[in-house]
Amino acid sequence: MDWLVKLILAICIITSALVMLVLAFPKNPEKRKMIFGVRDNPKFHEGDAAKKVKALADSCRKSALIITAIICIATVILVLVPTTGVTMLALMLLVFALFLIAIPFGKGNTELKSLKKELGITKSGTVYADLKNTSVVHGLKMPWLILPNAIVFLETGFAVLIDFGVIKIVDTLAIEKYALTSVSASFLFVAVILVPVAYMMDNVRNTVISKDSNVNANYNRAKKKCWGDFFIAMSWVNALAIAVLMTLYMFIYNDIAILAGVLAYIAVLMAIVVIAAKLQASIEKRYERDTDLELLDDDDCWILGMFYYNPNDTRLNVEKRFGYGGTVNIAHPAGKVIMIILAVLLVFSIGFIIWAAATGNFDQLTINTPFG
Numbered sequence: 001m002d003w004l005v006k007l008i009l010a011i012c013i014i015t016s017a018l019v020m021l022v023l024a025f026p027k028n029p030e031k032r033k034m035i036f037g038v039r040d041n042p043k044f045h046e047g048d049a050a051k052k053v054k055a056l057a058d059s060c061r062k063s064a065l066i067i068t069a070i071i072c073i074a075t076v077i078l079v080l081v082p083t084t085g086v087t088m089l090a091l092m093l094l095v096f097a098l099f100l101i102a103i104p105f106g107k108g109n110t111e112l113k114s115l116k117k118e119l120g121i122t123k124s125g126t127v128y129a130d131l132k133n134t135s136v137v138h139g140l141k142m143p144w145l146i147l148p149n150a151i152v153f154l155e156t157g158f159a160v161l162i163d164f165g166v167i168k169i170v171d172t173l174a175i176e177k178y179a180l181t182s183v184s185a186s187f188l189f190v191a192v193i194l195v196p197v198a199y200m201m202d203n204v205r206n207t208v209i210s211k212d213s214n215v216n217a218n219y220n221r222a223k224k225k226c227w228g229d230f231f232i233a234m235s236w237v238n239a240l241a242i243a244v245l246m247t248l249y250m251f252i253y254n255d256i257a258i259l260a261g262v263l264a265y266i267a268v269l270m271a272i273v274v275i276a277a278k279l280q281a282s283i284e285k286r287y288e289r290d291t292d293l294e295l296l297d298d299d300d301c302w303i304l305g306m307f308y309y310n311p312n313d314t315r316l317n318v319e320k321r322f323g324y325g326g327t328v329n330i331a332h333p334a335g336k337v338i339m340i341i342l343a344v345l346l347v348f349s350i351g352f353i354i355w356a357a358a359t360g361n362f363d364q365l366t367i368n369t370p371f372g
Helices: 002-024 047-080 085-118 142-163 179-202 213-252 255-286 333-358 361-367
Strands: 317-319 326-328
Touching (some): 047 085, 085 333, 142 179, 142 213, 179 213
16 A cells, blocks of 8 residues: 555645645735735835836746646656655655745745835834734634544544454454554644644734724734634544544545545645635735835844744734744744744654665555555
8 A cells, every 4th residue: 555655645745835836926916915925015016116026926936836846746756656765755855845835935035125125115114003902802713623623632532442442343443453543643633733823823913904993803803713714624624534534444444445535634624725815815805904004114024034033022923924824933932942843853854754764664664554
């Protein structure tokens, strides 16, 4: 079943690459409130500046298309190559290569900041805080988030009891022992991540787009509801997926059934992401910022438009300018700890994969997976 492992991994890589391309490099960036992580400005659409912005957007999108095409083609080729430790190593490293798509985004961000200086757009403006709606605007229905993730916890416990023989569903499981526990644990890991991230996004400081508090409240409520519904949908899909896959593993467990289940799971997740992105875009389009509201320019606090570093901001989490959701303020003490942990995990993961392939343990790890 090595071909199944490769096929599933390839589908994840190609789908992720295409989603990143669509979210980061829209066909009409001039219609977005952020262009490559830089706040849009009326001067970007006047005379020669408009031509420069258009040329820059086209150039960066073309580069991103080339990188995406290379990743997708390389992935397809690796799927067709007979399974070896080197082939699987290359596929795993392609997962990390997805971040290369962010390079043109960072280039666009850097050049737009340079253009701002040429146009004389300085750090003018005011920091507005809508105190009336500071703590009352939320969109997440916490019980609906807790329930599916609690179900995942129970499903994982159920899988453990089956693997250890405490509960006996069938005389002989179709899958090897402890595989149910490993699969359910991976979904439990996702559930553990979803809850705090959803809570953090629901408590992001409200964005001020108007001097009218009611407009700000409606805008932030709509946006946070969109985020909340996104995380709730992901949680329910996660809970349903583990139930379906566990059933397949116990009773059927064949290549076609597992492939169909995984593909359906990926397709539903991608559909949720696309729907959420479209809803978010419609909200942004519906609520236009007041033209007379001059906000403080914080573009320079966004490194390459992706990493937020602002020592003067007490917030730990802020809304992303690249992608969907939130990110941490690296200047915040907790933010520094989080980024260090993520960097260590990233280096460790790449190092472990290379070590496993170099020592011949990669094939053994593949064989011992529920798909192997």
